[in-house]
Amino acid sequence: MLGDMASRAPVLTATDLTKSYGPSRIVEGFSLTVSPGEAVALTGRNGAGKSTILRMLVGAVRPDEGRVEFEGLRMSETNPEIRKGMASVIDDLDFFPDLSVVEHLDLLARAHGVPDPEAIVDEVLAEVQLVPQSGQLPGTLSSGQRRRLALGTAFVRPRRLLVLDEPEQRLDVEGVAWLAARLKAERARGLAIVLASHEPYLVKEVATRIVAVHPPAGAEAVADAVADGGAA
């Protein structure tokens, strides 16, 4: 089944991405192709450029050179077609200060036209263990609860690609175990996943391919693939 999924057209294609901040080159020549049913984990030390790569993949940061495509469409984070298919939980996710936890999930489900939104919202709310906090405003949540809410926003809406930046951050041990199982199940259903992670358990359980991103060597950031199964 995974073989069938992988043979489908790629969901995400990144070609020769390069990014510098001022004189520092953060990423150079990074390429990646992700097909349905694949989960690619970016690993590497702090400052290696993983988050910058993810931000370029979702269109939050424009690469200096190179190109990102989602299902053949040039990546633009304002393109509604891309927004319909790509869910991302990276460090720029914001919440409405005056809407409660459950209202955020409900709003996203309804915005995407999910049939019977209340049922799916209740299920996801229970899954991310935020039922007791359903009426809380986001500003009062603990950092772990905020992370669970952010993950919940990705699971109440349709998606064909999921991009996650260190999703295990601030989760307790049970939370990491749940997340690993959830992402494995998502992958088995044909979802393409790209995640950056420092959690070996999560990477081992979820990733079908690991890309080790190295910190810049001299003026260059070098990214290469370990167990290269498809990264260009």
Next chain:
Amino acid sequence: MARARRKRGNQHAEPKQISPEQFVVEVPDDPYAEYEGREWDFAWLPEDETEVVDEGALHALVKSWRHGRATRSIGDVLSDAYIALFSVLMIGAMIVNVIIGSQASSAACDTAACLNGRLLVPWGMFFALGALTLSFARLFGPVLASAAEGFWLMEAPIGRGRILRGRLWAIIVGAAVVSAAVSAAVAAVAGEPFGVVGAWAAASGLVASGLVAWAAWEQSYGRVRPLRAVQALFTTLAAVVLTTMVAVAAGWLHVEPPAWLGQVPWFFAAVGGAASVAFGAWAHRRLEHFARGRLTSGGSLVSGLQGAMFGLDLGLARDILVDREAIERGHVRPTAGRWTGAGALVWRDLQRLARFPRPLLGLAGAILVPYASDAIGLSLLTPLLSAVALMFALVPTLGALRVLSRSTGLARMMPFSTAELRTASFVVPALLALVWGSATLPAFLGVTGGVPRDPAVAPVVAVACALGGLLAAVRWQTAKPVNFAVPMMATTAGAVPPTLVFNLVRGFDVAALVTAPILLNVSPLWSLGIAGVLLMILRVGFNMEEMQEQAKEQQKLLDAERARSGR
């Protein structure tokens, strides 16, 4: 490196077909194994007894660190302050000149009714200043300490009274000075004689200082409810005075002010002065009981706001206040959503308004503005003042638009284009603007002594002002923060990003642009035209980087097409 080069060489190749076996990767079972047995260097405290700390010396030490890191001399600061003060005075003089000029040219306020209505302006300002003072006092403390003081000094075994007493009295005196100055300026612009201006300045200043001293005393007990109650009372009185002023000036209500009314400001001043001394002394005696959390919470709010104000980012400053209010509230009763697609956003906006109806009070206040402006003889400026008042009233109703604009994470999760998202966020504020336009129509017909307009023209003016206020609020909420990464502009105050200056006038620029044809006595249809153009721009946003990127992409396609056809 060789691997990287090989990878780049393959970058344009079709994706490989992957067999399931290749999905199996090796990850070490114990990633910490390689650090086992490693020698780490740890730092430990000496075994000696700790010394007794003197709070004064500790404070002086922190002060000397801060002064030691100063990058500008006192001369630089005075020079900049002179330029800033000069600019403020110049702009202030221009504004006052415009107001006085418009008063003189309109000559609309020469009836007994209008003059009696004007007498109420200082009263309205007095109650409004009282409400504002309590609001700020509640928000910031009023006594506060920085996070650094909270962490470094208040954790130490020292008496906090010595650190706080100076700032307690500084805040009490500062409130008096600011309130007196504002009150005096408003009374003077309203045309009051010098004696009356002085009386109201004393009343507003001393009552504000009394309120701050009382708030400080309440802070020592951790109470805020009495402050809320008195703030609500002052707000209600300000609204009543404003409404009465309009009614008197329009001739709907006849009031003959009794002679003793002129002595009331002195009575207020006496009460305020006594309260500031009494409550100030009691608060001083209780300085040791001020909770550290409450002190530093005000301090961190101030430092957050300071950061926002250094970037002249009023939107960020408001975000900080909104977040703080939401944290104080903490919990709401969740309500079910309705509708799907962009309609879900509209429904949530309606629910927000039902849950937090305070913006409706602002809208009610904004409805009074054109009437009040006409009533005190500022008819020529009424369209601009009305649009600006509506802008302030609508800003709180555009909270969703603000969150979706300030960072892209949440907007990226929504399946809509920027234009669709913004349009959905406009709907409820646009309905409120429509209500405002209908309610202010009589003012634009000239019923309160303003410019009399044809019944066919007045609705156009009302709609134009409503659009001006709405679009100004949208501009205020969607303006991007200052980008310090762009080339800077050289000024006497140093390098300044070009957008920094425009950030301060955001919103006001749109209100002025839309109402300019009406102020210049040109057909108000021009205002509608300008509003239409601005609506189109604000609806889609203005992303220069993305537009440049799209242009480059088009150019590349064109070049490729030319190369193919051999031209």
